[in-house]
Every structure is written in structure tokens, then in C-alpha cells.
Amino acid sequence: MTERPLRADARGNQERLLSVAAVAFARDGTQTSLKAVAKEAGVGVGTLYRHFPTREALVEAVYEHEVTVLCDAAAELLRALGPADALRGWMERFVDFMAAKHGMADLLRPVLLSEADRLHTRARLRAAIATLLDAGAAAGVIRPGVDANDVLMALGGVTMIAGEEGQRALATRLIDLLLHGVRAPGLTS
Amino acid sequence: MTERPLRADARGNQERLLSVAAVAFARDGTQTSLKAVAKEAGVGVGTLYRHFPTREALVEAVYEHEVTVLCDAAAELLRALGPADALRGWMERFVDFMAAKHGMADLLRPVLLSEADRLHTRARLRAAIATLLDAGAAAGVIRPGVDANDVLMALGGVTMIAGEEGQRALATRLIDLLLHGVRAPGLTS
């Protein structure tokens, strides 16, 4: 995002877009009109698209810090809980985070599958999951060799189908299924 | 869909919309312009929306027969394979079907979560999965009590994240995860 220093005017426009978008997303959800965001930020819509080529790029930038907090939670959970409970807790936080940002689930696919991963969102989420999987495998409760990227994609799928408010019970059950899927053989509930 | 007999003109319009849409979806994917579909069918766009209130309603109607074929495949697979392999095979067919219809994955959420389920698409898919799960439970290879709706939603999630052409390897791995999730305890590969 900062591979070349922006001119002063561009930097100001970008920051204004981010802060206006954060308020608009919180108020109206991530599907809010980008024309209205541009207008409220005092820039043309072409400027918005220049800085953030897609809606998901804008959303990803707006929520970058909160994704960092979520990723950091993996190590914290491991200090407080056993690895299987930490993994469950982290997954629930992931889905809750998405549900709390209205319309976020719709944007997940491009974010998780983008080639560029400009803000390293996918890489960071995957690393958090890998931390949890590694601890679980070391403790003998998670199958060794489970691919963290596969788990991230599966969790993304769960979120895409069950990541809206009001779907928490379904999300929990699908997380259960996923946890069964990564569990070491021979374990029973 | 036929809760009240349509007037002759309306029935003709609906049939023409379905056949034009089937060709347009096959050629351009399910995100093709509905305005163009209406125009090619010789009807106004308001007419299209009257018959099919949403894009997914049109898609669901166009592919109704193929969904039936997919649902019928569950019993066929059970006659040819053991229950675990039949379940895997059926899931792979589901994802392949979605991948073959460009843009289908984007429409899955409303179809699977709609309250109305007017064409019983969700109910029929769920019944197919229940058939496979029941056979697996009876054979001792699937955990008893796994909810067919949960499995359908999980498979929907897999399809939403990995249901495009070129993603078959990822889809297969996610299906593996899901199958591990429903497997009876104590079984190893």
C-alpha cells in the first residue's frame, strides 16, 4: 500500500476516504454506496477507485487493524486454554468479527483468494491458524499435517454461509464439524 | 411455482424467459445481464422480475432439472459404492455441478438460506445428503446424529469458497476435511 510515497494531497485524500468509509461501513454495512463515501470524503469517485481498486480493497484497508488484533488473539488464547479450545475460540472470534461487520461475508472470497494479498491479510490469518494447529498437533489433539490454508478456506466457507447476525447457532455447529475434521484420530468427545 | 394457473400469455413469457436464460447462463455465466435476457425473450424487464423476483430465483428455476438429477445420484451412488465413498462422490458431483455453471457459487447463499424454498431445492439436496448419512451411520462409518442440513450448509460453504473452475484441488481437500468431520470416531484412513 505504501510502495511509493504518495503526494501530500493523495495521502490526505486516502486517509479521509478510510475514515469516512469506516463510519459508513459501521452505520450501513460494507455494501454502502461508494459514491456516497467518495462524496462525503470530498473526493471524486474516480479518486476512490484509484486508491482502492475494489470495494474489498477498501474494506480490507479499513479493517486492517482489527484483523491484526484477531491474529494476535491466537497466541493469547493458547496461553489461556488448551490448543483445541483455543482453536475453537479463535474460530468463533473470526466468525463473530465477520458477523459484526454487516455484509463482510460477501467480501471474504476475493480477500482470501486474491493473488496479491497486498495487506497480507490472508497470510496473517493463515499464520494464526498455523500457530493453533501446530500447538494442537504437538499436544496430540489435532491431526499432524493439516494445512493451515485449507483450514482458513474452510473457515471462510463457514463464514460465507453462516456469518451473518442471527446465524450464530449454525456457525457454531459448522465450526464443530470443522473441528471434528481436524481432530486427531481415536479421540472422542 | 404453479400455485395458480398462469394466463396463456404469462405462461408463454415465463417459458421463453427460462429458455433464453438457460442459453445466456451457459454462454456468459449466471451473472449475465438480466436486461439482455428480458430483451432477447421479447419481454419487458418488469415482466422478468414479476416471474422471477431475484436473479437466484431465475437461476434456480433454470437448473431445477439438473438439481433433480444430482439429488437422484445419491441413491445411485449408494448402489455402486460404499456409503463413505458414495458421500464423497456425491459431494464432488455437487461442487462440479456448481463449478460448471459459471458464477453459480455466488448465488448459493440465498438459495440455501431462503425461507420459502419455493422449488424445494434445499429440501431435496438435504434429503439426498440424509440418505447418504443414514447409510453411512448404519454401516458404522459416519457418526450417528450428524445433521444433514449442517452438512449441506458446510458443503455450500466449501462451494462458495472453492467452487470455481481451477479450484478443484482445493475443493477436494475441503471435502476431505468435511468428511473427516462426519466420520465415525476411531476410524483411520
Place this chain on the structure above:
DNA sequence: GTGGTAAACGGACGCGGGTCCGGTTATGCT
């Protein structure tokens, strides 16, 4: 056959997505 009317129609309309081009401005060099 005729008349009434509910069913059904077409397309204009407002809206927002995303593009693109003529105009503006910040920056670096002399």
C-alpha cells in the same frame, strides 16, 4: 357475443457501479 376487471404487460426512471478523459497540482530539477 359483450362487458368488466384482475392479471399481466413494457419501459421510463432513479440509483449506484465502475470507467475514462480533460483539467489541476505537487514535486523535482535547473
Place this chain on the structure above:
DNA sequence: AGCATAACCGGACCCGCGTCCGTTTACCAC
């Protein structure tokens, strides 16, 4: 300080979505 120009700008534009209202038509009762 002045100049050149690449970076950056705003908003007009085309497009399609989804809505809605005046018009048309099929159907039913007499």
C-alpha cells in the same frame, strides 16, 4: 523562483439493477 511534467484529480458517462405506473390483454360471468 520558474518551469516541466508525472501524478493525481473530479465528475460526466455508459451500463445494468430493481421499481413502479399507465396501458394492454386474457379470462370469466352474464
